[in-house]
Amino acid sequence: MSRLVYVDGGYVQEDEARISVFDRGFLFADGVYEVTAVVGGRMVDFDSHLSRLARSLSALDIVSPLTDRELRVVHEKLIARNNLDEGIVYLQLTRGVADREFAYPYGLTPTIVAFTQAKPLLDNPLAESGVKVVMVPDIRWRRRDIKSISLLPQAMGKEFAKRHGAYEAWMVENDVVTEGTSSSAFIVDADGVLRTQPLGHQILPGVTRRAVLRLAEEHGVSFEERPFSLDELLSAREAFLTAASAFVLPVISIDGQNIGNGTPGPITRRFRELYLKECCQENF
Structure with missing residues (x-):
């Protein structure tokens, strides 16, 4: 069974996940990300990850369309729906979709994707x-x-x-x-x-x-x-x-x-x- 992933407000199977070829993350790497460890089905140091995310977004003049609480809910739902006990949640947020121009186009809705990866973390040889x-x-x-x-x-x-x-x-x-x-x-x-x-x-x-x-x-x-x-x-x-x-x-x-x-x-x-x-x- 494939993973459920989050794309711009919806939860879809990984083989159905799509973003635009005009997304500035794809064209310019114009975006940021965070990786949060999961142990026992719960996130580790998540508040610190949220703080760093906000700092990175501010440096690039991007405003997240989701609040910290909403981002937490996205992570928790992905963990629950994918039955993730141990591993990571990857979150990526880009400036959004626009025709290819180097300067920032303002007024875009940022693209948000997130997914889980199961992997052993505690018992690492x-x-x-x-x-x-x-x-x-x-x-x-x-x-x-x-x-x-x-x-x-x-x-x-x-x-x-x-x-x-x-x-x-x-x-x-x-x-x-x-x-x-x-x-x-x-x-x-x-x-x-x-x-x-x-x-x-x-x-x-x-x-x-x-x-x-x-x-x-x-x-x-x-x-x-x-x-x-x-x-x-x-x-x-x-x-x-x-x-x-x-x-x-x-x-x-x-x-x-x-x-x-x-x-x-x-x-x-x-x-x-x-x-x-x-x-x-x-x-x-």
Whole structure:
């Protein structure tokens, strides 16, 4: 049985879902998206995803036709109607349909689509083994804080990682690690301090990233939102990535060079444990 998906106010079978060839998301990648994890049939960190969605839409001068409450209902209905216990809900909102012109046409009704994907999130074997990462140049545009649907550089990086036997690619700009193609990048540096890029136009404000920094503060873990270089990454005690559908995953090697002793470190394990505990408490 095919999935039920949401398209502009209606719920249809996936093989019946249609959008216009004149949609600006298709023509210009003129839109934004969010991915929300689902555990036990309930959403994780959904309020934070709504806040980031509103920020991205504001940056592109797009007004959602649905309220936060209505967006929540869409997600909940998709989860219920697709019997989704564990996985994600993908939401995409574009400026809408108009003849092809570069400048924004105003007065459009935005296009909204959403669908579910079932996948295991909690019992992820990569949390025990750790993942390999390769480095790639950061070739993206200068407003990476907007969760844009324009993802070709990230797709290229992810493909490079796959071809080199790695799980993820982390991006480097001026010898500074920015973030992963679909993740936030963290290290525990040589002094034992947790570090990640500060917020700004250079990175996406990750929802799980935000939760990890809050947990660090609550549990007395020293952290700094301060850039780290490739050399600092390679000399780090630990490294890990965060993402909505991966939560917290240990990074055990960079370009074939071990991080620490090449196994998941205790601080990384602790943050995954804390996040999952909080996630499960919210959802059960």
